[in-house]
Amino acid sequence: MSSRYDIVVYGATGFTGVYVVRTLANISLFQNKSIAVAGRSNESVRKFPIIIADNSKEESLTNMARQAKVIINTVGPYILHGEAVVRAAINNGASHVDISGEPAFIERMEQKYGKMARDKGVYIIGACGFDSIPSDLGFDFLKRHFDGTLAYAETCFRINSGPAGYSLNTGTCDSILLGVKSMTEGGAAVLHRSLIPDPIPHPEYKPSCRFPLTKFREREFNAWALPFPGGDKAIIERSQYYDYHVNGKRPAQVYMYFSVGSFCTSILVSIWGAIFGFFALFGPTRRFISNHAEGLSFGMFKKAGPTSQQIKEASFDYYLFGTGWAQGENTDGVRPTKKMAAVCHGPDPGYMFTSASISSVALALIDERDRLPREGGVYTTASALRDTRVYEYLRAMGVSFELLKKEKTDLNQNRDVGLLSARHNHCRGGVYTTASALRDTRVYEYLRAMGVSFELLKK
Numbered sequence: 001m002s003s004r005y006d007i008v009v010y011g012a013t014g015f016t017g018v019y020v021v022r023t024l025a026n027i028s029l030f031q032n033k034s035i036a037v038a039g040r041s042n043e044s045v046r047k048f049p050i051i052i053a054d055n056s057k058e059e060s061l062t063n064m065a066r067q068a069k070v071i072i073n074t075v076g077p078y079i080l081h082g083e084a085v086v087r088a089a090i091n092n093g094a095s096h097v098d099i100s101g102e103p104a105f106i107e108r109m110e111q112k113y114g115k116m117a118r119d120k121g122v123y124i125i126g127a128c129g130f131d132s133i134p135s136d137l138g139f140d141f142l143k144r145h146f147d148g149t150l151a152y153a154e155t156c157f158r159i160n161s162g163p164a165g166y167s168l169n170t171g172t173c174d175s176i177l178l179g180v181k182s183m184t185e186g187g188a189a190v191l192h193r194s195l196i197p198d199p200i201p202h203p204e205y206k207p208s209c210r211f212p213l214t215k216f217r218e219r220e221f222n223a224w225a226l227p228f229p230g231g232d233k234a235i236i237e238r239s240q241y242y243d244y245h246v247n248g249k250r251p252a253q254v255y256m257y258f259s260v261g262s263f264c265t266s267i268l269v270s271i272w273g274a275i276f277g278f279f280a281l282f283g284p285t286r287r288f289i290s291n292h293a294e295g296l297s298f299g300m301f302k303k304a305g306p307t308s309q310q311i312k313e314a315s316f317d318y319y320l321f322g323t324g325w326a327q328g329e330n331t332d333g334v335r336p337t338k339k340m341a342a343v344c345h346g347p348d349p350g351y352m353f354t355s356a357s358i359s360s361v362a363l364a365l366i367d368e369r370d371r372l373p374r375e376g377g378v379y380t381t382a383s384a385l386r387d388t389r390v391y392e393y394l395r396a397m398g399v400s401f402e403l404l405k406k407e408k409t410d411l412n413q414n415r416d417v418g419l420l421s422a423r424h425n426h427c428r429g430g431v432y433t434t435a436s437a438l439r440d441t442r443v444y445e446y447l448r449a450m451g452v453s454f455e456l457l458k459k
Contacts (some may be wrong), residue, residue: 005036008068010266011075012037018386019355020173038064065092070362073098076173079105094122101131103231104182108456110378121376128361129354134344135232140382141401142320150252150324151203151336159258162313171306180280196241200251221319224266225257239382314348341404349434356397
């Protein structure tokens with residue numbers, strides 16, 4: 001391995017690849033790392049050595065993999081172009097990281113190449129971009145700092161754009177279209193279940209049921225939100241399965257949302273998303289959407305991608321609101337009594353954050369072999385990197401994970417106090433309505449302490 005480059009960036013001239021190479025060239029963490037770039041053209045990045053590699057030529061991928069310790073693969077859609085690179089990496093002793101957000105591809109790689117990667121002692125880690133670093137590492141961050149037992153978390157993210165607006169490259173649209181297709185094909189659910197075959201305990205208590213269009217009314221985040229249909233939930237489920245069976249940690253559940261602004265904007269986005277998703281199921285309409293993505297998305301996807309000004313002005317906030325039990329509390333048949341929130345802040349999610357996140361994962365694989373799982377294999381980011389300094393690397397590149405609040409809300413105690421007060425005011429027991437029984441108690445105070453208020457609006 002000593003004669004290999006530490007990192008080889010495959011797809012260095014692509015839209016995302018350019019930003020990854022720029023990160024590796026400009027961030028001091030990589031100053032002492034040997035880096036090469038790979039692609040179909042030798043006119044790419046003159047700062048680094050160039051390796052000619054083409055997905056259609058297996059021998060060129062083999063040549064690239066033999067020269068790499070870690071391959072950063074930015075060539076998507078991965079469901080079309082990813083497997084050949086993964087196979088070449090494993091066969092030739094290189095670890096592989098990518099920014100795929102396509103659940104079917106990610107899970108197929110684990111099913112097909114998990115044992116091969118273990119036997120070779122290499123690490124294959126998918127979804128190292130906005131899918132799914134903020135969610136997967138964020139969930140693990142919240143769980144590890146919960147100081148108790150996390151039962152579940154609701155997550156919601158928003159992308160903040162500046163006056164110039166924001167758009168994505170049409171290649172992202174193609175990946176989404178193929179992702180929708182692959183997830184609806186027969187066998188996708190069976191494949192997911194095959195990766196988590198043994199049962200794991202699920203908390204008895206879950207968050208209150210939300211409508212498809214819901215509003216988060218948290219102190220830190222007050223906004224309308226929609227259910228997030230991406231692959232992050234499947235990634236977190238695999239991480240929790242690993243944490244339970246390998247680390248002996250109780251698994252927690254996750255419920256995922258995203259915010260696009262006002263109530264009216266949310267309605268319009270949900271209608272557009274439903275139409276988009278439906279027509280993505282059929283070959284002719286899928287090709288039509290791909291060929292006319294810019295117009296059909298009202299400029300959300302552009303062939304030229306976002307402008308440099310849009311990228312400079314953009315950022316994101318990824319919130320995680322956890323509920324569980326405090327340290328030492330009984331978790332059997334008892335409602336969760338503790339809440340804690342965390343947030344991941346970062347720059348433009350599509351390119352600046354993505355280049356920082358996948359570079360951080362590659363750095364952890366190179367520098368912290370002793371903190372990785374003992375065996376190679378196909379892993380999620382949380383399963384592979386939870387004991388590394390990946391959070392420090394991300395922070396050095398402008399990405400932070402922070403705790404927001406830490407509080408205990410003893411629902412059971414307040415309920416019992418309210419009933420005791422009611423008994424004090426009613427000499428005899430009986431069957432009452434809440435108003436009849438509790439009107440003279442402090443039940444309004446207890447509700448207010450838990451975020452529920454009754455107010456006069458006009459007199």
